[in-house]
Amino acid sequence: MVKKLKILLIEDDMIEIMKLNRTISTLKLDHKIIEANNGEEALKILEEKDSLPNIILLDLNMPKINGIEFLNILKNDEILKYIPTIILTTSNNQKDLLECYKTGVAGYVIKPLKYEEYVSKIEKLLAYWSINELIKV
Template sequence: MLKLKRILLVEDNANDAELTLEALAEHNLVNGVDLVRDGAEALDYLYRRGKYAGEPGPNLAVILLDLKLPKVDGLEVLSTLKGDDKLKCIPVVVLTSSREERDVVDSYRLGVNAYVVKPVDFSEFITAVKELGAFWAIINEPPPSSHKGNR
């Protein structure tokens, strides 16, 4: 039986996390969503350390990553992820309030798959997240799970 890939949401703002989870649920995505609240927890989740030790490796459709995070910022999480042959093929979408040119440039330089600025308007935010979830969890064709990042 095919196991559905999960969505990892890395978001420290409780309101933004709740809105994102609601938007994904409204789209009736059957993919599960895991929520982590800071960059250090995101790395623990990805590397199965701390409270995630002993759990099976992450089977992710996409990571929705905020940039302005406590402990370890989003750019450092992105850099670590994209620098690891075992994890670099996981699609990452930066979902942030930052419109700073430097953040956009640095994100793409580090290998982000998409950069989305969170709309301020509630309905636009819900629509944006629904579309992101549908694209990455349903429409996008990821590399086979046996792909190691090298050929």
């Protein structure tokens, strides 16, 4: 059974936020997107422990707290560490990739330049997480 996901998108680029929302709409998916413009904002959202997201889509290159710093904070929290976190970035830097997997990401997706390829990747990503058994923390 396909689940409706509650997705926390942590992204500082408004165009990328609009692109994800447009993709969700185009694909006629019924997922709820919660937006945070940086890691600090996301941590405030995650303080609300009775309303946690099912998955987190995390950009790496952000002001205040970058994606890897945010990931380290998340993975050191006894409750939040169980939320699947998928990196959604333009960085194909092998050092970033290795660091993210060492920290415990659930996936690392490079945003393609072509919109059609982006839609395809997001569709597959969300389809996968929609059928997964997710922990209710």
